[in-house]
Amino acid sequence: MRQAKTKNNGGSNVDEPILKMQGIEKRFPGVIALHNASLNVRKGQIMALLGENGAGKSTLMKVLTGVYKRDSGTIVYKGKQVEYQNTRQAMNDGIAIIHQELTLIPKMTIYENIFMGSEKTKGLGIADKKYMIQKSRELLRILNMDLNPEKRIETLSIAQQQMVEIAKVLLYDAQVIVMDEPTDVLPDEEVDSLFRVLEDLKKRGKAIIYISHRLKEIFQICDMVTVMRDGEFIGEKSVSEITNESLVSMMVGRKLDEQFPHVEVQKGEEVLKVERISNEYVHNISLSVHAGEIVGIVGLVGAGRTELAKTIYGCYPYQEGQVCVKNRKVPKGSIKQAIHSGLYYMTEDRKRDGLVMLLDVRTNMTLSSLKKISRCFTVLKKTEKEAAEDFRQRTRVKTPSIFQLVRNLSGGNQQKVILAKALMTEPDVLILDEPTRGIDVGAKKEIYNLINELKEKNKAIVIISSEMPEILGMSDRIIVMNEGYIKGELSRQEASQEKIMHMILDQA
Numbered sequence: 001m002r003q004a005k006t007k008n009n010g011g012s013n014v015d016e017p018i019l020k021m022q023g024i025e026k027r028f029p030g031v032i033a034l035h036n037a038s039l040n041v042r043k044g045q046i047m048a049l050l051g052e053n054g055a056g057k058s059t060l061m062k063v064l065t066g067v068y069k070r071d072s073g074t075i076v077y078k079g080k081q082v083e084y085q086n087t088r089q090a091m092n093d094g095i096a097i098i099h100q101e102l103t104l105i106p107k108m109t110i111y112e113n114i115f116m117g118s119e120k121t122k123g124l125g126i127a128d129k130k131y132m133i134q135k136s137r138e139l140l141r142i143l144n145m146d147l148n149p150e151k152r153i154e155t156l157s158i159a160q161q162q163m164v165e166i167a168k169v170l171l172y173d174a175q176v177i178v179m180d181e182p183t184d185v186l187p188d189e190e191v192d193s194l195f196r197v198l199e200d201l202k203k204r205g206k207a208i209i210y211i212s213h214r215l216k217e218i219f220q221i222c223d224m225v226t227v228m229r230d231g232e233f234i235g236e237k238s239v240s241e242i243t244n245e246s247l248v249s250m251m252v253g254r255k256l257d258e259q260f261p262h263v264e265v266q267k268g269e270e271v272l273k274v275e276r277i278s279n280e281y282v283h284n285i286s287l288s289v290h291a292g293e294i295v296g297i298v299g300l301v302g303a304g305r306t307e308l309a310k311t312i313y314g315c316y317p318y319q320e321g322q323v324c325v326k327n328r329k330v331p332k333g334s335i336k337q338a339i340h341s342g343l344y345y346m347t348e349d350r351k352r353d354g355l356v357m358l359l360d361v362r363t364n365m366t367l368s369s370l371k372k373i374s375r376c377f378t379v380l381k382k383t384e385k386e387a388a389e390d391f392r393q394r395t396r397v398k399t400p401s402i403f404q405l406v407r408n409l410s411g412g413n414q415q416k417v418i419l420a421k422a423l424m425t426e427p428d429v430l431i432l433d434e435p436t437r438g439i440d441v442g443a444k445k446e447i448y449n450l451i452n453e454l455k456e457k458n459k460a461i462v463i464i465s466s467e468m469p470e471i472l473g474m475s476d477r478i479i480v481m482n483e484g485y486i487k488g489e490l491s492r493q494e495a496s497q498e499k500i501m502h503m504i505l506d507q508a
């Protein structure tokens with residue numbers, strides 16, 4: 001393998017990795033999660049770790065930080081073989097992981113969170129509050145955050161909370177920092193601040209392992225990439241020697257053709273009609289969606305897109321106006337009634353709202369479609385199995401079987417299960433909130449095909465997404481929102497990223 005030239009800023013030997021993982025194997029009952037997985041990380045560099053959902057990225061990081069014991073393979077850190085028993089040990093040795101779901105305690109202060117597990121005392125077990133506050137302030141300043149360390153976590157934005165996690169890692173003087181999809185939880189406008197911090201950490205000689213499905217980011221901030229497929233090491237490259245296409249081919253093992261397969265369908269009757277609804281989140285909203293039509297809703301974070309979807313779906317009450325499906329009024333403020341009226345909303349907050357972790361793939365997928373798979377209040381096991389198997393294949397959920405517990409699936413595959421559950425309901429109106437978040441490039445395409453299939457079955461579909469290319473590629477019509485208002489509407493033909501941004505900004 002060619003050793004790449006890198007943008008090393010740490011001033012150390014570029015070629016000598018601070019961390020070397022080699023030939024790592026990890027098996028779970030019925031699953032080979034890692035087979036000959038390898039990863040090298042150097043000081044002052046950001047190494048992207050890429051692969052499709054279920055490729056083994058998280059498992060490799062769990063092996064590194066002692067969450068899982070490896071079956072074989074070696075980990076060499078700072079020239080010594082290591083095997084950690086738990087994340088605390090790894091952290092004490094300078095290897096830290098920042099998970100996508102932040103692990104801070106909301107009711108506690110910033111400094112208490114930063115020092116949790118390593119409280120500073122003055123002797124006699126009395127906490128040295130002054131020192132901890134001062135040190136926290138210093139750490140936050142390194143990250144360009146001017147926050148009062150005595151503030152409670154629950155009062156902070158997600159971006160600020162992420163910085164507190166990073167401050168904590170700095171307290172331990174971590175040399176290797178793993179970041180698992182850090183931008184997935186961030187509003188777009190905060191992503192640049194995070195990138196500035198990452199650049200700064202690089203300059204301080206930290207080695208960063210960066211997991212993300214957003215390929216654009218890899219080209220923006222990473223120096224090197226390691227690609228995994230089916231638990232195996234596929235290759236290590238310098239970012240300067242790869243293209244988007246070559247990266248995708250390495251990840252999925254094939255070339256991908258057109259990413260957004262738009263299909264033309266004759267628009268049918270009006271199915272969803274929203275008339276002048278207002279509440280504390282959205283103001284005077286009217287819109288309609290027809291059979292066989294995909295309407296995209298775009299806007300910046302805080303534009304009210306999710307709030308609008310949740311208002312239509314009965315999660316939030318509204319004072320004025322009405323929502324109709326097929327000319328029938330949907331009773332206000334009841335999700336049950338909304339579903340009964342032919343609406344289904346797939347939440348963006350899928351980890352919290354979407355899955356029963358202790359149930360298997362089959363049961364989770366069919367949970368909202370019980371009517372379809374039952375007769376006389378009894379679930380028809382064979383029909384249930386066939387339906388789940390069909391959707392497992394169509395959404396390409398990577399699992400040894402549909403009887404696997406959902407908690408054992410990779411994050412992206414869990415998301416596919418929720419999507420399968422939503423698609424299986426085949427309601428008259430399907431609202432999909434960030435349908436491909438956390439989903440790899442190969443699987444996205446399959447998901448677009450499934451959405452198109454529903455469109456061809458004359459369903460009315462609404463897609464909310466912060467990925468502009470997805471909205472532009474899939475929608476027949478685009479509604480632009482800002483601060484709870486609809487700012488305008490564009491047809492597929494007239495829409496462009498620039499026009500959308502103008503609508504948001506000029507008229508805001």
Ligand SMILES: Nc1ncnc2c1ncn2[C@@H]1O[C@H](COP(=O)(O)OP(=O)(O)OP(=O)(O)O)[C@@H](O)[C@H]1O
Nearest residue numbers: 028033053054055056057058059408409410411412
């Ligand atoms: N505790 C477990 N029990 C059984 N199988 C597991 C367990 N943890 C992970 N796996 C399996 O190992 C494989 C690798 O999963 P992993 O979570 O590492 O993938 P990933 O690359 O991080 O995916 P994603 O991008 O979706 O987060 C998957 O097939 C997953 O189902």
